[in-house]
Amino acid sequence: MRILWIEDQAENHQDVFFPPKIFSSHEIVRENKFNDAFNKISLETEHYDFFIIDIDLTESLIESS
Secondary structure (H helix, E strand, C coil), X not given: CEEEEEEXXXXXXXXXXXXXXXXXXXXXXXXXXXXXXXXXXXXXXXXXXXXXXXXXXXXXXXCCC
């Protein structure tokens, strides 16, 4: 399985999300720059089986609907 992991923080917190066995049995591509992540999603979506998007939106304007 190929996983695209988009993380806005450069620190490596992968052990919080998955046990080590996951990393040895699956290909995980990590991106932490917006442009690189955007390009992968836009141009290579079909190359991945699963997406993890872990971005901090606390400073974003979220209006009630």
